[in-house]
Amino acid sequence: MVLGGYGNFGARICRALAGNDNIELIVTGRDGHRASDFAGSLRGSARGLTLDMLSSGFAQVLKANQIDLVIHTAGPFQAQDYAVAQACVQAAVHYIDLADGRRFVCDFPQTLGAAFEGVGRVAISGASTVPALSSAVVDDLSAGWQSVDTLDICIAPAQTAPRGVATLGAVLSYCGSPIQVWQGGRWQTQIGWAAPQRVAFQRLRPRLGAPCDIPDLELFPKHYLVRERVTFRAALEVGLGQQAFAALAWLRQVGLLKKPSSLASILNAAAKLFDPFGSELGGMVVRVSGKDGTGERVKRAWHLAADNDHGPEIPCMAAILLARRLAAGEPMTHGAYACMSMIKLVDFAPEFAKWGMLTDMVEEGLSHGSPQF
Numbered sequence: 001m002v003l004g005g006y007g008n009f010g011a012r013i014c015r016a017l018a019g020n021d022n023i024e025l026i027v028t029g030r031d032g033h034r035a036s037d038f039a040g041s042l043r044g045s046a047r048g049l050t051l052d053m054l055s056s057g058f059a060q061v062l063k064a065n066q067i068d069l070v071i072h073t074a075g076p077f078q079a080q081d082y083a084v085a086q087a088c089v090q091a092a093v094h095y096i097d098l099a100d101g102r103r104f105v106c107d108f109p110q111t112l113g114a115a116f117e118g119v120g121r122v123a124i125s126g127a128s129t130v131p132a133l134s135s136a137v138v139d140d141l142s143a144g145w146q147s148v149d150t151l152d153i154c155i156a157p158a159q160t161a162p163r164g165v166a167t168l169g170a171v172l173s174y175c176g177s178p179i180q181v182w183q184g185g186r187w188q189t190q191i192g193w194a195a196p197q198r199v200a201f202q203r204l205r206p207r208l209g210a211p212c213d214i215p216d217l218e219l220f221p222k223h224y225l226v227r228e229r230v231t232f233r234a235a236l237e238v239g240l241g242q243q244a245f246a247a248l249a250w251l252r253q254v255g256l257l258k259k260p261s262s263l264a265s266i267l268n269a270a271a272k273l274f275d276p277f278g279s280e281l282g283g284m285v286v287r288v289s290g291k292d293g294t295g296e297r298v299k300r301a302w303h304l305a306a307d308n309d310h311g312p313e314i315p316c317m318a319a320i321l322l323a324r325r326l327a328a329g330e331p332m333t334h335g336a337y338a339c340m341s342m343i344k345l346v347d348f349a350p351e352f353a354k355w356g357m358l359t360d361m362v363e364e365g366l367s368h369g370s371p372q373f
Contacts, residue, residue: 001026001067003053003084004074006038008164009098012316013071013323019043022327026065028053029074053084062091069326071319072097076170077104082111085123085336089115094326095123096319100130101170105215105338112336123336124322129155129284130214130232132318132339133348137286138224140345141300141361148290149228149297151220154199154209156285159237159278161309163271169264171234174213175245176252176260181211182221182230194249196242199235202303202360204283208242209233210249219340227290237278241271282311287364302345303360310355317351318343 002017004010005027017023025046027039032050039048051061053074062070070093072084077099088095089112099105108125116123126132134153142148157163174192181190196208212234220230236242244267251257283306289299306314321343326332352359 001028001049001062001065001069002071002073003028003051004072005029005048006031006034007073008162008167008312009075009316010071010073011038012313013073013319014038014042014046016316016320017323017327018046020324020327022329023323026067053087058084059087059090062087062093067091067093069094069096069323071323072099073316073319075099075101076166076173077101078170078173080104082108085112085125086115088121088123089119092119092121094121096127096322097125098128098315098319099125100128100214100315102213102215102218105131106218109336109338115336117335120334122326122332122334124339124342125336126215126339127318127322128315128339129318131216131219132343133284133314134216134286135220135223135340136343136345136348137302138220138288139341141286141288141302142224142290144293145298146291146293146295148224148226148288150287150289151224151226151230152233152285152287153216153231154233154235154285156199156201156204156207156209156235156237156283158280158282158306158309158311159241159271160275160280161282161311163268165264165268168268168271169261171212172248172261172264172267176249176257177213179211179213179217181217182226183228185228191249191253193245194253196235196246197233199233199285201283201285201305202301202362203305203358204281207235207237208239209235210242210246215338219338223340237282238274240277241274280309281305281307282309284314299364301360301362301364303362304352304357305359306355306357308356310357313351313355314357317348320351321347 028051035048039046078101105126199209
């Protein structure tokens with residue numbers, strides 16, 4: 001069962017899973033007609049279902065429909081609790097979500113681990129670009145290393161890629177707010193979407209990138225024993241748009257704008273005005289420095305370029321891969337987990353190829369670029 005199955009990300013996951021002989025697919029949403037119409041357009045025997053995932057009877061719906069796995073795509077997750085996952089516990093159902101909310105993902109294992117282990121099911125949070133893909137990249141770049149010193153990540157969406165009010169509201173929720181980051185070997189504060197810096201890409205023009213609050217900032221310092229810093233930035237294609245976000249961050253800091261997310265609808269509509277100045281090309285870069293297996297100091301980067309507005313396929317890939325594993329009967333240790341180092345980078349390769357996405361591994365050397373990027 002895919003929650004939000006006809007939405008921006010849910011529809012992509014449904015298309016990828018439809019027609020799989022091991023999967024009986026149910027598309028859900030509050031609009032049953034849309035769910036049924038979309039299900040009818042898919043391969044195989046998918047069906048639609050009217051569903052309010054927050055209703056008190058959700059667990060009973062799961063049992064009645066004999067659901068094995070719920071894929072939760074109905075974000076944003078920044079303001080959600082674990083009601084959906086707890087219903088999955090009640091119904092003894094596997095659970096996967098696309099959450100990128102820092103607290104939602106980071107607190108997920110401790111909050112729900114014992115419950116899912118008790119019912120013999122697996123629950124995975126953050127099966128999306130972060131931390132699922134980002135950790136797969138770091139694992140690959142630093143394989144065999146003695147230590148990791150710095151870890152810098154930047155996502156660069158295409159200007160014309162599909163966007164939504166909910167997603168924009170989520171990223172604006174921490175615009176101008178303090179973010180705890182691992183910097184200089186200790187926890188320090190940065191301001192969300194403030195102080196954009198230049199980020200270089202292999203197949204994209206350089207862009208300005210600003211700090212965003214994601215699970216990786218909290219999970220990676222401990223997971224990879226990072227000595228110096230972990231950063232994450234988002235880089236909009238049109239520089240004026242990036243500067244506008246920085247201005248909103250400043251307004252919030254000085255007390256003139258208490259809730260930037262309240263402007264999500266207006267900004268989502270206004271963003272279309274910048275489309276003629278952008279393109280269909282987006283991407284991602286992950287840079288890691290440290291000591292390799294011989295003790296030599298090295299710096300490596302992995303770049304991804306996604307053209308033709310295919311960028312929104314990337315956040316869906318981890319959930320698709322994990323769902324296929326479960327459907328094929330691959331054993332997974334029961335419990336609740338943040339989706340970190342659960343998928344290898346090589347497993348993403350067929351998905352990248354399907355959408356014509358290009359990747360590059362680059363040995364950059366420690367003198368490359370600015371102090372961070």
